[in-house]
Amino acid sequence: MTIITDRFSISTKGFTDIIDITSQIVELTKKHGIKEANAHIYVIGSTASITTIEYEPGLLRDLPEALEKFAPVNKEYYHDQTWQDGNGYAHLRSSLIGTSENIPIVDGTPFLGTWQQIVLVDFDNKPRTRTVLVQFLF
Numbered sequence: 485m486t487i488i489t490d491r492f493s494i495s496t497k498g499f500t501d502i503i504d505i506t507s508q509i510v511e512l513t514k515k516h517g518i519k520e521a522n523a524h525i526y527v528i529g530s531t532a533s534i535t536t537i538e539y540e541p542g543l544l545r546d547l548p549e550a551l552e553k554f555a556p557v558n559k560e561y562y563h564d565q566t567w568q569d570g571n572g573y574a575h576l577r578s579s580l581i582g583t584s585e586n587i588p589i590v591d592g593t594p595f596l597g598t599w600q601q602i603v604l605v606d607f608d609n610k611p612r613t614r615t616v617l618v619q620f621l622f
């Protein structure tokens with residue numbers, strides 16, 4: 485098996501900022517001439533996630549609303565008592581959704597549905613610069 489590792493950085497606004505990173509994954513796939521592989525896409529950190537979504541205005545509001553029910557921003561968490569950093573909700577959301585996705589690369593492109601995009605979601609309570617690591621396994 486061969487593994488190719490690459491990465492890119494992305495600036496976020498935090499507060500459940502949902503950013504379409506599909507084009508970056510397509511670019512890396514082309515850059516390395518990948519035809520058939522598994523792309524493991526991973527964000528470093530414990531207050532962000534990688535997932536897929538239909539990137540349209542309704543869902544960009546629905547996802548934060550749904551997560552607000554699971555882990556409200558303005559609730560006191562035990563984590564905040566530990567560090568006083570006020571982002572307990574962000575850690576919980578990251579744990580729920582996860583920090584990586586595996587996307588098959590088929591015929592030189594990510595195998596996605598027509599309305600399916602790969603997104604980075606940054607939950608932290610401040611702007612961040614995130615590093616996304618991509619490993620192609622084939």
Ligand code: ZN
Nearest residue numbers: 567569571572
């Ligand atoms: Zn924290």
